[in-house]
Amino acid sequence: MTENKIRKFYIETYGCQMNFSDSEIVASILTDGGFQASGNLQEADIVLLNTCSIREHAEDRVRKRLHYFRSLKKKNPGLTIGLLGCMAERTKFALMEEEQLLDVIAGPDSYRHLPGLLEQAGSGQRAIDTILSADETYADINPVRLDSNGISSFISIMRGCENFCSYCVVPYARGQERSRDPETVIRESRDLFIQGYREVTLLGQNVNSYFWKEGNETVNFPGLLERIAVLDPQLRVRFATSHPKDLSLEVIEIIEKYPNICKAIHLPVQSGSDKILDKMNRKYTREEYLGKIRTIRSKIPGCAISTDIITGFCDETEEDHKQTLELMKEAAFDFAFTFKYSERPQTIAAEQYEDNVPAPVKERRLREIIELQQELSSASNHRDLGETFEVLIEGESKRSDKQYFGRNSQNKVMVFPKTSLKPGEYVKVKVKRVTSATLIGEAI
Numbered sequence: 001m002t003e004n005k006i007r008k009f010y011i012e013t014y015g016c017q018m019n020f021s022d023s024e025i026v027a028s029i030l031t032d033g034g035f036q037a038s039g040n041l042q043e044a045d046i047v048l049l050n051t052c053s054i055r056e057h058a059e060d061r062v063r064k065r066l067h068y069f070r071s072l073k074k075k076n077p078g079l080t081i082g083l084l085g086c087m088a089e090r091t092k093f094a095l096m097e098e099e100q101l102l103d104v105i106a107g108p109d110s111y112r113h114l115p116g117l118l119e120q121a122g123s124g125q126r127a128i129d130t131i132l133s134a135d136e137t138y139a140d141i142n143p144v145r146l147d148s149n150g151i152s153s154f155i156s157i158m159r160g161c162e163n164f165c166s167y168c169v170v171p172y173a174r175g176q177e178r179s180r181d182p183e184t185v186i187r188e189s190r191d192l193f194i195q196g197y198r199e200v201t202l203l204g205q206n207v208n209s210y211f212w213k214e215g216n217e218t219v220n221f222p223g224l225l226e227r228i229a230v231l232d233p234q235l236r237v238r239f240a241t242s243h244p245k246d247l248s249l250e251v252i253e254i255i256e257k258y259p260n261i262c263k264a265i266h267l268p269v270q271s272g273s274d275k276i277l278d279k280m281n282r283k284y285t286r287e288e289y290l291g292k293i294r295t296i297r298s299k300i301p302g303c304a305i306s307t308d309i310i311t312g313f314c315d316e317t318e319e320d321h322k323q324t325l326e327l328m329k330e331a332a333f334d335f336a337f338t339f340k341y342s343e344r345p346q347t348i349a350a351e352q353y354e355d356n357v358p359a360p361v362k363e364r365r366l367r368e369i370i371e372l373q374q375e376l377s378s379a380s381n382h383r384d385l386g387e388t389f390e391v392l393i394e395g396e397s398k399r400s401d402k403q404y405f406g407r408n409s410q411n412k413v414m415v416f417p418k419t420s421l422k423p424g425e426y427v428k429v430k431v432k433r434v435t436s437a438t439l440i441g442e443a444i
């Protein structure tokens with residue numbers, strides 16, 4: 001390596017949208033620090049894995065990937081390997097001890113120090129920084145858009161979480177909740193629009209508790225949503241994730257008011273049983289949750305509602321499981337992310353409860369939940385037959401170069417024959433056929 005060679009970095013991202021957004025922040029910090037982004041693993045001098053700890057499965061995937069990197073490092077001993085994100089924060093020195101190939105470990109609030117940590121690792125000293133911050137929001141960082149389609153983009157508006165759901169590592173891995181200066185969010189949204197982007201998704205672990213105060217001025221989540229919605233009617237706004245206890249009537253009314261705020265709400269319920277919700281420390285009851293669903297359905301007809309469900313949590317009985325299935329039917333979810341409970345170290349559930357639902361029972365309950373959700377999703381898609389939606393064209397369909405794909409406001413994928421319009425433009429599409437995952441139509 002010559003002295004002045006610019007070192008190239010390659011980032012692999014695991015887990016949630018927040019992590020993808022963080023990888024863009026990391027790319028920006030490293031680019032400013034004199035490193036160069038590369039989309040090619042084989043030519044990289046530095047490989048960074050931005051990891052997720054939310055489920056055991058997510059960590060297992062990273063560990064498997066590290067085995068592969070071990071072989072790469074054998075061929076190229078100069079390769080620097082870094083672990084970022086929640087798994088780095090959770091495991092700290094332990095993983096570095098275990099995985100001798102790791103040169104750098106950086107937690108979610110340490111990314112500004114990455115150039116220095118990588119320099120240190122480049123000179124042969126392993127480097128670690130997992131100090132959590134009470135105020136880091138990376139508000140001033142202009143993210144480098146990685147793997148971007150140039151049409152939709154994520155914007156982090158807050159970091160951390162203080163809800164302490166008993167099964168969740170996030171409050172430990174990402175620290176306390178803090179919101180980003182609204183002016184920086186508005187500026188980033190405006191810049192993206194000027195560059196041709198037509199959709200932004202505002203991200204946070206719990207966006208509804210977004211709150212900014214400076215002097216006498218305060219901005220809450222509906223206020224921020226409104227300020228972005230008015231930038232331009234051609235800019236679609238989405239957000240994720242909402243905690244049911246914090247989804248206010250004010251937010252629902254703002255979504256209803258602006259056509260460019262997408263009619264899709266992700267509202268993780270996790271369980272339909274009050275006993276389990278209490279044990280999960282979710283801070284709402286089944287009835288309160290269903291009340292919010294009824295409000296959304298009455299105020300915003302046609303709004304898609306998706307959810308997350310965890311099955312097999314500690315002490316979950318058949319009766320609790322049945323209540324989850326019944327709640328799913330009553331809520332008529334359009335889509336659901338479904339998981340088997342897996343114990344995460346350091347959480348309240350791991351320390352205080354017994355993971356006592358046998359694996360085959362968890363698997364069977366998960367199957368029943370998935371089967372029911374497939375019926376609900378199919379019914380939701382069939383309700384769209386004959387309807388016309390405004391679709392933001394995202395690109396060519398993977399199946400045919402004669403077709404476009406895009407999404408409607410409800411976040412459903414729609415496929416239709418190409419028109420003279422281009423990706424990034426809006427088109428009205430009438431639904432002619434549906435599959436379990438896609439609406440197939442024609443531009444009108």
Ligand code: SF4
Nearest residue numbers: 161163164165168170
């Ligand atoms: S709201 Fe609960 S599940 Fe979501 S990140 Fe916070 S602690 Fe985890």
